Amino acid sequence: MPRSDAPIALSIGEPGGIGPETIAKAWDRLGAELPFFVIGDPTHIDGPVEVIAHPGEAPRALHRGVPVLARDFGAPRIPGTAQPAHAQPVIDAIRDGVALVMAGEAAALTTAPIHKKALMDGAGFAYPGHTEYLAHLAGVEDVVMMLACPELRVVPATIHIPLADVPAALTRTHLTRVIRITHAALMAQGHANPRIAVAGLNPHAGEGGAIGREEIETIIPVLDALRAEGLALAGPLPADTMFHPAARAGYDVAICMYHDQALVPIKTIDFAGGVNVTLGLPLIRTSPDHGTAFDIAGTGRADPTSLIAALRMARDMAQGTGA
Ligand SMILES: NC(=O)C1=CN([C@@H]2O[C@H](COP(=O)(O)OP(=O)(O)OC[C@H]3O[C@@H](n4cnc5c(N)ncnc54)[C@H](O)[C@@H]3O)[C@@H](O)[C@H]2O)C=CC1
Ligand SMILES: NCC(=O)COP(=O)(O)O
Secondary structure, eight states: OOOOOOEEEEEETTSSSSSSHHHHHHHHHHTTTTOOOEEEOOGSSSSSSESSGGGHHHHTTTSSEEEEOOOSSSSSTTTTOOOGGGGHHHHHHHHHHHHHHHHSSSSEEEEEOOOHHHHHHHHHHOSSSSHHHHHHHHHHSSOEEEEETTTTTEEEEEEEGGGGGHHHHHHHHHHHHHHHHHHHHHHTTTOOOOOOOOOOSGGGGGGGOOOOOHHHIIIIIHHHHTTTTOEEEOOOOOOOOSSSHHTTTTTTTESSSSSSHHHHHHHHHHHHTOOEEESSSSSSSEEESOOOTTTTTTTTOOHHHHHHHHHHHHHHTTTTOOO
């Protein structure tokens, strides 16, 4: 990806959530450090706003307020509630962000959190999250979700599917693709031969087949094949003992078999500083690790640290200094 100093595009996400508050706080704390602009309804932002006509105006505009490429969302924001009228504009803001990055007018896309069910109910959103929608927009088949903080990187090999569907989704082909995309992304970020730890699916990584056979039938054959190509892979490891500090020192990224196996450790270690980054796209996309937090929207208690980390990571990746 070419180095870019263009501003970061930030899709507003769910207006009823904490996105608008964290955006205003991020603008306040970042100052001129990091040019970004929001795609959304300017009336939804919890702070001073500067409506801009073009992303190139963002660096100057941010001295006066949050630069916003204005969209009319058709209804006021009610903190703690999703408005059906907002569903399609929320989706369109993500689409427009991708288009601006692909056109070179923005360096990267950072996405504020969406409320997935509100988009499904309000606009028939056909995707379980940004990750899959971005893959669709970019025309790629396989993308990988990675969450990163200074202490840990994790990848859930399966993402937003019911737990009961995980074993069937964990095919050799799928797991191989996830590991390959992760390996390539870390190489591109400057890791000469990234050390990849792979979790088992079952307790004790299956206990030699006594507590489940997915390790023997799927995970071990995949690891053996990729090791033969030179990838530095450890596993399958018992997931319960691979996240303490000494274990984490032994790898650069942990591939986990399902959503919570990956996200529980990172959100426990660093909920405020975690960043969600999509690997395998032809554009850079980052996001805070948290969701819409309807329970605290409008209270002034939203912590912008994760959004700030996501914006910084997007900027660093765009400038080729990794993540
Ligand atoms: N990238 C995205 O678009 C994401 C969207 N979501 C969506 O968000 C919605 C709500 O998800 P939940 O599981 O409830 O997770 P959540 O992250 O919205 O909230 C979980 C708990 O953490 C607190 N919290 C979250 N972010 C915070 C912040 N910045 N400062 C202070 N406290 C914070 C909330 O108040 C709540 O008690 C769902 O629709 C989910 O799909 C969840 C994660 C990421
Ligand atoms: N649990 C992570 C999450 O929900 C983020 O998903 P996505 O919207 O980034 O695909």
